[in-house]
Amino acid sequence: xxxxxxxxxxxxxxxxxxxxxxxxxxxxxxxxxxxxxxxxxxxxxxxxxxxxxxxxxxxxxxxxxxxxxxxxxxxxxxxxxxxxxxxxxxxxxxxxxxxxxxxxxxxxxxxxxxxxxxxxxxxxxxxxxxxxxx
Amino acid sequence: xxxxxxxxxxxxxxxxxxxxxxxxxxxxxxxxxxxxxxxxxxxxxxxxxxxxxxxxxxxxxxxxxxxxxxxxxxxxxxxxxxxxxxxxxxxxxxxxxxxxxxxxxxxxxxxxxxxxxxxxxxxxxxxxxx
Numbered sequence: 001x002x003x004x005x006x007x008x009x010x011x012x013x014x015x016x017x018x019x020x021x022x023x024x025x026x027x028x029x030x031x032x033x034x035x036x037x038x039x040x041x042x043x044x045x046x047x048x049x050x051x052x053x054x055x056x057x058x059x060x061x062x063x064x065x066x067x068x069x070x071x072x073x074x075x076x077x078x079x080x081x082x083x084x085x086x087x088x089x090x091x092x093x094x095x096x097x098x099x100x101x102x103x104x105x106x107x108x109x110x111x112x113x114x115x116x117x118x119x120x121x122x123x124x125x126x127x128x129x130x131x132x133x134x
Numbered sequence: 135x136x137x138x139x140x141x142x143x144x145x146x147x148x149x150x151x152x153x154x155x156x157x158x159x160x161x162x163x164x165x166x167x168x169x170x171x172x173x174x175x176x177x178x179x180x181x182x183x184x185x186x187x188x189x190x191x192x193x194x195x196x197x198x199x200x201x202x203x204x205x206x207x208x209x210x211x212x213x214x215x216x217x218x219x220x221x222x223x224x225x226x227x228x229x230x231x232x233x234x235x236x237x238x239x240x241x242x243x244x245x246x247x248x249x250x251x252x253x254x255x256x257x258x259x260x261x262x263x264x
Contacts, residue, residue, distance in 0.1 A: 022151060022153075024153065024157050024158055024161035024162050024163075025157070025160075025161035025162075025163070025207075025260050026153075026157055026161055027161075028161065028207040028260050029207065030205050030206065030207045030208075030261075040205040041203065041205035041206065041207070041261060043156075043157070043160040043161055043260070044157070044161075072209055072211075073209060074208055074209045074210045076230070076232075124232070126207040126208050126209060127207070128161075128207055128209065128260060132151075133153075133157075
């Protein structure tokens with residue numbers, strides 16, 4: 001069995017093996033957060049749960065080794081029905097106070113104006129995770 | 135001559151930190167860019183052929199290699215805006231370009247919800263290339 005310390009693109013860059021292992025997303029999903037929510041495309045996504053307006057749970061087929069993984073995302077609102085264009089994705093730690101687990105993440109999407117913010121179902125919600133699988 | 139490795143699992147040189155090729159192929163970032171939205175100019179990037187300034191806080195990134203479908207995952211981030219107010223809000227707006235060959239990023243000012251050029255904007259995407 002051979003063990004490579006580096007991965008090299010032909011005629012191009014070199015990647016340390018640890019980067020190739022740890023640096024790739026172990027889960028990601030692009031889903032429609034409006035109406036009956038549905039994934040458009042994904043990796044390692046087992047389920048999507050609609051917990052209410054702008055409040056979702058993302059389940060993973062293969063669990064993470066711990067709940068300290070890094071999650072992030074972006075989102076886009078469905079239309080111009082609100083006077084704001086910022087759709088953001090935030091890990092839900094506060095309201096509701098649900099911490100990440102090794103098999104799922106609670107995620108909220110918010111639309112925000114200069115004076116207020118509110119949970120909002122968004123047409124394109126993208127969420128991805130960096131971390132180690134179990 | 136280019137070569138091709140066919141493996142099921144990658145491990146580091148110590149034989150630890152294994153990852154299935156499913157995640158290497160499906161979870162690798164296929165496009166990323168760090169750019170100055172004021173100039174504008176690209177600081178560094180992968181798989182971006184052109185950066186187009188459509189107006190204040192409004193940019194189009196054209197890909198060198200197209201995605202297989204316009205269902206890829208994306209993220210945007212901003213270090214700061216170049217005018218008063220934090221430029222932390224960024225999103226593709228309704229009607230923005232989101233295709234296999236290009237992606238439109240838009241950045242706002244959180245104080246006034248107006249468009250704002252980022253001093254340092256970042257966009258990246260995961261998914262399968264064509």
